Amino acid sequence: MLNAKFDLMPESAPSLRSHILVSNHEMRPLAAGALYWEAEDTLLVADLHLEKGAAFAALGMLLPPYDTRTTLERLHKVIRAVTPSRVVALGDSFHRSHLAESLAEDDLAMLIRLQQGREWYWICGNHDPHLPTCIGGTVCTTLTICGVTLRHEPSENGLAREIAGHLHPVARIARRGSVIRRRCFATDGNRLIMPAFGAYAGGLNVLDEAFGSLFLRNQLEAWMMGRADVYPVLGSLLLPG
């Protein structure tokens, strides 16, 4: 009989790749859903959707008001771990622009504390086109670092060298009859779409039409978020839905 342990869980498993190449720059995806660009000491996060709970409450759906706190705490953990000198939020940081002004006092204090000792950029998204100054940081529409453009919505240009958010990619795989669905970093080597970071941000399958022609299909990879690792999965292994 086969040694099951050897057969199914090879101990000499090749180690996972730890870096995504975006236009030949090495980026390290973190299991928390943030991307760390070591060479530039820059941390990227997308689609925080802060105050999404409050936005729903205003419409009569009184969702638990702890989403902003949860998201900020997650962000705090990542920042404490990598201590970047620059943080860029790739848009839809707030679910509604005006809700940034009525952020709860301790949430605002936490946000300001996170910004201390580092550059902080808010890229505008479709949800938060007009961010107020009270939240600190520099507001911009795009930001280009070393030829890589950081923006909220991915551009139409099929070969753009850019990192964007907006689409909340998730990937699904089936393995031995189990289906696993996770937020993911989606990339074809030129472009990278970040997973949504916010506690109440949902997801859209990377094979959905909305991702249409963004990627060179034969080079698509989904880096799926695990507990502590991020797992690179070949595009051809992904399932729709």
Added chain:
Amino acid sequence: MARPYELAAFLVPHKGQTTTRLAEIVTAREGAKADISILKSRVELPWAGHSARYALPEIYETIRAHRMSLMFVNTRSQAEMLFHELWRYNDENLAIALHHGSLDVAQRRKVEAAMVAGKLRAVVCTSTLDLGIDWGDVDLVINVGAPKGASRLAQRIGHANHRLDEPSKALLVPANRFEVVECQAALEAAEEGAQDTPPSRPGALDVLSQHVLGTACAGTFDPHRLYREVVSASPYQGLTREGFDKVVEFVTTGGYALANYERYARLKRTPDGRYRVAHPRIAQQYRLNVGTIVEAPMVRVRLARLKGGALKPASMLAPSRVLGEVEEYFIEQLMPGDSFVFAGEILRFEGWRELDAIVTRAHTTEPKVPSYEGGKFPLSTYLAERVRLLLAEPDSWSRLPDQVSDWLRFQADVSVVPGPDEILVETFPRGKRHYLVCYPFEGRLAHQSLGMLLTRRLERAGAAPLGFVANEYALAIWGLNDMGEMVRTGRLDLAKLFDEDMLGDDLDAWFASSSLMKRSFRVCAIISGLIERRYPGQEKTGRQMTVSSDLIYDVLRQHEPDHILLRAAFADAATGLIDVGRLNRFLQRIRGRIRHIALSQVSPLAVPVMLEIGRESVPGEASETLLRETAEELIVEALSGHAQRKV
């Protein structure tokens, strides 16, 4: 009636919490005893499965010999399968119809009208036709599969011949050997007139929330008077004023410890202390969401024509009519190309078009049977006990057909047949997996909970469990590592595995990640008005406009684990999805009586559960392992050329 006093209390209003009034109880004279028999098949009884396919020729003959037969099955997939198969035998073109809750409404109404008009010879149906309504002149009830409970069976049989003084005629068709035992137990229970309706539960807080909001929408309300009215209803008799105020607070501002939502309050206080809705929009939302039945998220199944017969991508198929709806999570398990039976046809899943599942007619005769929504009705405690006793006593096997008693004797040879108070644990390899099967005979609910808790413990022990299946009699867990070997080498202690302490921390920790709890929470969130239902036409914007209840659950549990809605979800789960009380009694019963048998292959007794449907996947290490494997596949492919193409 199993508990006449419970119903008598339910029917009348009460004054205060201490005195319970009862409605008058009238005892009717006994009706004619029902004429129940178990199908004595001439062919070999299946070892496993739920199709009852083996009995089809005999069922067909029985239908021919009666005016109109009502054929009850326990799941929609069973109904689909049997309907499909019956028509293959239907040389005489008898009018046989299909009726279940997933079919298009128009189609269901047509079947109902034909029944009333006496135009049908048989209807294959699920519990949609279970309750009280009289559908035409039925002279035979056929119950396919496990009867599940004595009262349930009596209810179904009552559909045949409505005159109290003439016997109702019923035929029980067990689908496998285990079900023969259960049918025999149910038949003996029916002869004694035993009843086993599950006890009613205290009123749910999510339902009360909806009622409070609805009362405010209908006009203003005085909280003191509304409280008095609520506790006059039997299910809410035990509700304290404090508990009621918490519900009102929940309806008003969400009832969170972090009082952020005063400005968004849905109810406003009037100067005289009454409550009214803050905005007409709230009343409008209420009207759209009213109701306490919450369906699992469904997707439309849309049939596409294959132009020219060639296999084309889903996006190139021309979609035509909608066949009905199935649970989203069922379709999510399918790969394009998988075939399944739905709406009486064998269909091939092609892919998604927006939120419709696109299917084509499949040209196969062996479909992958749908596993959506397994049996909803658990085996009653009462019937489970009768089954256990029947099995444990070899002398009583003579009351069973020879095939079944032979099967039990075969089990006794290969492994053992568990005694009345012990638990049998078998381990064996199969395919690429290793299995652990145990036989608590405590019903599906308790087994599901046990499965969740045991897999957590097995995960800690390093067995890398991947999932489990539970049926009424047994629980099978599979994993990557050989659990029998682990027991032999002392790395796994079964006494510790089945220790009662699992109902402490493990039970609590399970709730953190359980998809059962998330499902239960979603239902409470919708009923209580926290999130809105999805309506046809809204799906397209759905993903952006709604927040997944799973995400809300995670956040709420982390920050306010004692919130009223989590308590409501727990109460629902404790009665509906888990059965902690029953599990506790079981663990006490088997303490020190665990019997482990290591086998090289499936035992006769294990076969039914191995083919059982509907399973709960295990979050955690196992899915990390699978992710890692898939990622490694990338590396292998990278070595074989993919990476070179990229440069």
